[in-house]
Amino acid sequence: MNKYNFRFVDHPEDPNMGLAxxxxxxxxxxxxxxxxxxxxxxxxxxxxxxxxxxxxxxxxxxxxxxxxxxxxxxxxxxxxxxxxxxxxxxxxxxxxxxxxxxxxxxxxxxxxxxxxxxxxxxxxxxxxxxxxxxxxxxxxxxxxxxxxxxxxxxxxxxKIKIWDILVWIILIPVFIIILIIIVFQNVKEKIKNL
Structure with missing residues (x-):
């Protein structure tokens, strides 16, 4: 591994070219x-x-x-x-x-x-x-x-990495649970105020 970890991109239409x-x-x-x-x-x-x-x-x-x-x-x-x-x-x-x-x-x-x-x-x-x-x-x-x-x-x-997909698979149920809790709290408040 190089001492300097620049992330160079291999881009055929616009390649990096170095100086001598x-x-x-x-x-x-x-x-x-x-x-x-x-x-x-x-x-x-x-x-x-x-x-x-x-x-x-x-x-x-x-x-x-x-x-x-x-x-x-x-x-x-x-x-x-x-x-x-x-x-x-x-x-x-x-x-x-x-x-x-x-x-x-x-x-x-x-x-x-x-x-x-x-x-x-x-x-x-x-x-x-x-x-x-x-x-x-x-x-x-x-x-x-x-x-x-x-x-x-x-x-x-x-490219989308498998790790990114796994994170979203884990986070979507968490977001749904949080949303259900928020909706439940709002309904509970409305019932109390009746």
Whole structure:
């Protein structure tokens, strides 16, 4: 079993393709950063193309992301003394608000043994969708994050497991008994109130 338990999906229409070690070394050298080991492993298996979470390997864009992230965090005085590596930046137009929503995905490299994964981006602040603000979320584990994204994307295509069927077979009678008890309690209350 591998040290990093990414759940890669064999998807023939959109296969994962990794980067060569030389390409990864070039990115690290140009950014003057040492990537986390689990991110290097991910790049080796899904660096050119990932069917789950897009990977940016354009050095010009990556350098731009580092500056954009530092500027955005500096405005809010967040993580200013930490060593950070922004590996993905997304911007999407939200028609309900009429604004662009940006999201940074980055590692806090200050702890090289287990760098934390962070997401920093815009989120809706009220239910009428008219206000938004930036939020910093610590996801902690990159492997868990990718596996969650994998399950989220490919859940529909998974086969129903026998264990799932057994759980439902056991739970359905329990739900029926609970329903009978609730109905009985309601009838009992109505009779008392007569």
């Amino acid at each position: 070690n030389e390409e990864i070394a070039f990115l690290q050298k140009e950014l003057n950063l040492q990537f986390p080991e689990n991110y290097i492993y991910y790049l080796q298996h899904a660096g050119k193309r990932s069917n789950i979470f897009p990977v940016e390997c354009d050095i010009v864009k990556l350098k731009k992301y580092q500056k954009q992230l530092k500027d955005a965090l500096k405005e809010r005085d967040i993580l200013s003394a930490e060593s950070l590596f922004c590996f993905q930046y997304n911007i999407e137009y939200e028609p309900l608000v009429g604004q662009d929503f940006e999201t940074f995905y980055f590692f806090n490299l200050s702890d090289p043994k287990s760098p934390d994964l962070y997401i920093f981006g815009d989120f809706i602040t009220n239910f009428d969708w008219l206000g938004y603000d930036k939020e910093l979320t610590n996801k902690e584990n990159f492997v868990d994050f990718i596996n969650y994204k994998t399950e989220e994307k490919f859940r529909i295509k998974e």
